[in-house]
Amino acid sequence: xxxxxxxxxxxxxxxxxxxxxxxxxxxxxxxxxxxxxxxxxxxxxxxxxxxxxxxxxxxxxxxxxxxxxxxxxxxxxxxxxxxxxxxxxxxxxxxxxxxxxxxxxxxxxxxxxxxxxxxxxxxxxxxxxxxxxxxxxxxxxxxxxxxxxxxxxxxxxxxxxxxxxxxxxxxxxxxxxxxxxxxxxxxxxxxxxxxxxxxxxxxxxxxxxxxxxxxxxxxxxxxxxxxxxxxxxxxxxxxxxxxxxxxxxxxxxxxxxxxxxxxxxxxxxxxxxxxxxxxxxxxxxxxxxxxxxxxxxxxxxxxxxxx
Amino acid sequence: xxxxxxxxxxxxxxxxxxxxxxxxxxxxxxxxxxxxxxxxxxxxxxxxxxxxxxxxxxxxxxxxxxxxxxxxxxxxxxxxxxxxxxxxxxxxxxxxxxxxxxxxxxxxxxxxxxxxxxxxxxxxxxxxxxxxxxxxxxxxxxxxxxxxxxxxxxxxxxxxxxxxxxxxxxxxxxxxxxxxxxxxxxxxxxxxxxxxxxxxxxxxxxxxxxxxxxxxxxxxxxxxxxxxxxxxxxxxxxxxxxxxxxxxxxxxxxxxxxxxxxxxxxxxxxxxxxxxxxxxxxxxxxxxxxxxxxxxxxxxxxxxxxxxxxxxxxxxxxxxxxxxxxxxxxxxxxxxxxxxxxxxxx
Numbered sequence: 001x002x003x004x005x006x007x008x009x010x011x012x013x014x015x016x017x018x019x020x021x022x023x024x025x026x027x028x029x030x031x032x033x034x035x036x037x038x039x040x041x042x043x044x045x046x047x048x049x050x051x052x053x054x055x056x057x058x059x060x061x062x063x064x065x066x067x068x069x070x071x072x073x074x075x076x077x078x079x080x081x082x083x084x085x086x087x088x089x090x091x092x093x094x095x096x097x098x099x100x101x102x103x104x105x106x107x108x109x110x111x112x113x114x115x116x117x118x119x120x121x122x123x124x125x126x127x128x129x130x131x132x133x134x135x136x137x138x139x140x141x142x143x144x145x146x147x148x149x150x151x152x153x154x155x156x157x158x159x160x161x162x163x164x165x166x167x168x169x170x171x172x173x174x175x176x177x178x179x180x181x182x183x184x185x186x187x188x189x190x191x192x193x194x195x196x197x198x199x200x201x202x203x204x205x206x207x208x209x210x211x212x213x214x215x216x217x218x219x220x221x222x223x224x225x226x227x228x229x230x231x232x233x234x235x236x237x238x239x240x241x242x243x244x245x246x247x248x249x250x251x252x253x254x255x256x257x258x259x260x261x262x263x264x265x266x267x268x269x270x271x272x273x274x275x276x277x278x279x280x281x282x283x284x285x286x287x288x289x290x291x292x293x294x295x296x297x298x299x300x301x302x303x304x305x306x307x
Numbered sequence: 308x309x310x311x312x313x314x315x316x317x318x319x320x321x322x323x324x325x326x327x328x329x330x331x332x333x334x335x336x337x338x339x340x341x342x343x344x345x346x347x348x349x350x351x352x353x354x355x356x357x358x359x360x361x362x363x364x365x366x367x368x369x370x371x372x373x374x375x376x377x378x379x380x381x382x383x384x385x386x387x388x389x390x391x392x393x394x395x396x397x398x399x400x401x402x403x404x405x406x407x408x409x410x411x412x413x414x415x416x417x418x419x420x421x422x423x424x425x426x427x428x429x430x431x432x433x434x435x436x437x438x439x440x441x442x443x444x445x446x447x448x449x450x451x452x453x454x455x456x457x458x459x460x461x462x463x464x465x466x467x468x469x470x471x472x473x474x475x476x477x478x479x480x481x482x483x484x485x486x487x488x489x490x491x492x493x494x495x496x497x498x499x500x501x502x503x504x505x506x507x508x509x510x511x512x513x514x515x516x517x518x519x520x521x522x523x524x525x526x527x528x529x530x531x532x533x534x535x536x537x538x539x540x541x542x543x544x545x546x547x548x549x550x551x552x553x554x555x556x557x558x559x560x561x562x563x564x565x566x567x568x569x570x571x572x573x574x575x576x577x578x579x580x581x582x583x584x585x586x587x588x589x590x591x592x593x594x595x596x597x598x599x600x601x602x603x604x605x606x607x608x609x610x611x612x613x614x615x616x617x618x619x620x621x622x623x624x625x626x627x628x629x630x631x632x633x634x635x636x637x638x639x640x641x642x643x644x645x646x647x648x649x650x651x652x653x
Contacts, residue, residue, distance in 0.1 A: 121518040122528055122546055124460065160643065162512050164532045164540055168455035169564065176456055178532045178542045180514045188514045190530045190544050196456050196562035212460070214518070214546055219553045289512075289643040 004028065005258045008035035010055050011046030014205065015069075015098075018247045019044055026248075028255045035059060042067070042254045053078045060091035065257040067094040067250055070148040071277075072270050076297070079274065083267055092257045095266040096250040097148035098206050099127075103245035105149060108211055108220050112153050118216030125150055126192040128224070129207035131169045135195050139165065139177050139280065142193040145206060147273045150191065153213060156184040157296070158276045160289040169196060179280055182289075202238055271296070310338040311610050314368035314398070316389055317381035318344035318353040321403060325432070326378050327353055329602040336610050341368045365389060369396040376426075376609060379403060383491070384484045387412035390427065394419040399426040401609045405494040405633060406626040408486065413627040420623065428609045428619040429626035431498050435604035438570050439499060442561065445568060446503060452565030457503055459496045459543035460558040465519060467551040473519060473527040480525050487515060487526035489637040492545045497636070498629035500533055500541035503561060508632045508648045509534045515640035519548045531636040 007029040009016050023029040035043045035055075043059040045052055045068040053073040059066045060082065072095060073079045086093055099105040111117060127142045135141070151158075158181050165177035176194040183189060197203055208224035231238045257263050275295040283290035313330065315322060330339050339357040343365040344350035354361035362368060368377060369392055376399035379389050383405045393400050400420065406429045407413040420427035433439050446454060465472070474480040479491060501508055511533050515526035530544040561568040612619045635646035 118550075122516065122530070122544070124544055126458075162532075162643075162645070164512065164534060164542075166534075166538065166540060168538070168540065169562075176540060178540060180512060180530055180532060182514055186516065188516045188528060188530055190514075190542070192458065192542065194456060194562070196567070198451075198562075198566045201567055212462075214549050214553075216518075216520075217550055219549050287645050 002028070002259070004030050005041050005255060006030050006032050006037065006039045007042045007044065007254070008032045008037065008040045009044045009046060010035055011044075013046060015247070016044070016046045019046070019251065022247050023251055026251060026255075029251070035064070036062075041065060041258050044068075044250075044254070049074050050078070053082065056093070057081055057085040060085040060093060061089035063089045063091050065092045065094070065254055067096050067254050070095050070097050070144040070270070071273060072266070073274075076271065076274060079267060079270055092263055093266055094250075094253050094257060094263045095148065095270065096246070096253070097145055097152070098246050099145055099149040099209055099211075100152050101246035101249040102209070103249075104222050105209070105211070105246075106249060108213065108222050109149075109152050111218070111220050112213050112215065113155070117218045117220075120154065120187050120213060120215050122214045123150065123153060123187060123189045124191075124210070124212040125189070126194075126210040127207050128192075128197050128203065128210075129195045130197045130199065130201075130203060131175070131195050132171070135171060135173060135175060137173045138175050138193045138195055139163075139277075142207075143177075143277060143280065144273065146191050146193060147276055148269070149211070150181075150189055151269050151272055151276075154183045154185075154187055154189070157272050158182070158189075158279070158292045159184050159186075160291050161276065161280050161283050162286065162289040163280050163284045165284045168194075174284075177284070179283075181276075200236075204238075310336055311375050311613060312340045312373050313337050314371065314374040314377040315339060315342045315353060316344075316365040316368055316377055316379045316393075317385075317403075318342055318346070318349040319380065322353060322378075322380040325599060325602040326380050326606070328599055329606045330378075331356075332603045333606055333610065337606065340374060341371055343368045366392065369393055369398060375399060376401065376613065378606070382478050382484065384408050384478075387416055390416040391419040394423040394425050394427070397423060397425060399609060399613050401428050401430055401606060403430045404432075404498075404626065404629075405490045406623065406630050408490075410627065410631060410634065413623070413630055417623045417627065426609060426612050426619050427623045428605070428612070428621060429623055430602075430605055431495070431621065431626060431629065432598070432601040432605055433495050433499055434502065434621055435601040435608070436598045437600065438598075439502075439559075442503065442559070442568055442570060446505070446561070446563075450566060451561065451563030451568055453537075454504060454539050454561055454563045456562040457500050457539065457541040458558070458560040459499065459541075460556075461492060461496065461543070461545045461547070462549055462553060462557075463547040463555045464551050464553040465548040470519065470521070470548070473525060473548060474521045475523045479527075480523055482524045485525045486637055488529040488545050488547060489513070489515070489526075489531075489633045489640070492547055493529045493531065493543065493636060494629055494633045496531070496543035496545060497533070497632035498626070499559070500543060501535070501628055501632060502625075504535040504537065504539045504541060506535035506537035506539060507628070508635070509536050510648065511632055511635035511639050511646045513636035513640040515637070518546070526640065529636060529640065531639070533632060
């Protein structure tokens with residue numbers, strides 16, 4: 001226990017840099033450049049799908065502790081390949097949703113799931129990013145994160161969904177989507193994802209995340225700035241994501257798994273998210289709500305690939 | 308200047324908290340001479356400071372020849388009958404929102420006022436709230452370019468004890484007369500989304516829910532999405548039974564091609580009190596959500612229209628258009644279908 005864990009990070013980007021910056025000073029990890037190194041026990045997979053999926057499968061098959069962002073895979077067949085690789089190699093899989101691993105997001109989940117919160121009555125989740133006219137499909141780019149949080153909170157499958165989406169801010173891809181959902185236990189969920197923020201409302205990283213959960217006895221509200229640091233200068237305001245908290249939580253989860261703890265199995269939620277994502281996409285512009293249950297089969301996939 | 312003699316029909320919560328203070332504020336322009344409420348004690352209490360007459364039957368108010376205008380502050384299921392009767396009696400009318408229970412009722416009210424040649428102003432108080440007036444002005448100036456996306460959240464806590472609204476103890480919770488949160492609450496959202504959008508509603512999708520124990524089957528929660536003819540999207544969520552202590556607030560966000568506007572009561576709450584029971588926000592409901600000055604402006608507008616013999620600034624067709632959205636939301640929530648609207652305001 002508490003020995004140094006050889007760790008490899010696959011992928012480059014803000015999260016990779018933050019993870020690398022925090023891993024060594026924690027005193028639990030030694031960073032290796034190649035995850036194939038036989039001594040490596042944990043792999044942080046920070047590439048985008050479908051490369052992410054193949055790396056996850058290979059690392060699990062090699063018996064590593066693997067942490068990746070949602071989604072682990074974009075289709076049900078690939079999810080089952082991940083399950084098989086984990087079974088075959090004895091690896092452990094952790095899905096590190098940024099919202100769920102942010103201090104405020106994690107505390108929100110804890111509060112909502114606590115008995116004193118009472119029955120969840122309604123949930124509002126919004127992620128807003130700056131306008132990027134060349135940006136990709138907003139549902140694909142932000143929907144997995146939002147769904148990961150929603151499903152963490154509801155702890156049930158979704159029953160039905162309906163989405164309204166459009167390209168509102170000048171690009172070709174849909175930059176805004178409003179999704180109304182109902183969970184299997186009748187919680188109404190409103191999810192809004194948009195690249196709508198002007199330059200004067202800077203939001204770094206994942207963007208502004210706003211959450212409001214109303215329960216029978218308590219409520220939780222996560223303000224947009226709870227996940228970022230605002231720096232105000234005479235020349236204007238800049239915002240930096242507060243990456244420390246999610247990164248440290250993720251690293252602690254990886255260390256615990258490497259020490260022998262068995263993380264919660266994330267694949268059931270990944271399957272639910274995939275079915276929900278497929279239903280949401282089918283519901284865009286539909287004349288009525290779409291039942292999610294029909295997409296809990298083996299052939300679903302999100303057809304949009306990150307641009 | 309001669310004061311306009313007023314009658315007040317309905318002396319319940321909204322009359323006490325908003326209309327009577329507005330009348331008192333405009334004492335140089337109006338005089339309350341008669342009140343009516345099925346609860347005659349409520350009518351008497353409202354009349355007393357003015358030494359006005361009071362009645363159990365609203366028709367007694369309408370029979371007074373000295374009354375020029377009436378404020379109708381009753382539930383929406385009474386509006387059509389009372390507005391038609393008031394118009395027939397030649398009274399100018401300020402009627403609480405929502406305008407009516409149905410579009411045919413709204414049409415009858417508009418026709419009755421037009422036929423009688425009286426003003427009919429529906430009390431969409433947020434049109435008279437400074438914050439929203441400023442937003443409309445900013446949109447008119449083109450401050451944020453073309454409006455593309457609108458977001459509203461409205462939150463109110465339920466009572467710590469003895470919750471009345473949305474239970475059978477109150478008309479809002481009576482399934483025989485109440486249609487749910489789409490009407491008394493989300494009618495505001497429907498109107499503001501449409502007013503700000505500058506277009507007409509094209510389609511509506513909604514989900515509703517019952518979120519409190521003791522509710523007899525009237526949805527008290529609503530989330531709706533509206534698309535408009537000009538391509539804008541609006542969404543709103545009304546939750547009026549949040550746990551006690553949750554702040555009452557209204558959150559409005561508008562995103563345009565060249566900027567954004569945000570107006571959040573939540574950020575404007577100036578006083579938070581922390582006690583052993585948690586945090587509360589004394590005064591936020593009165594000051595922020597129930598903006599009394601809006602009711603003053605509303606009544607002043609009717610009085611000015613009477614004095615200047617000009618149309619009121621918000622024709623009843625506008626209130627009818629908001630009603631169409633609210634009714635569509637209600638139907639959508641019931642059927643899980645997208646409700647297509649004609650895209651025309653009347």
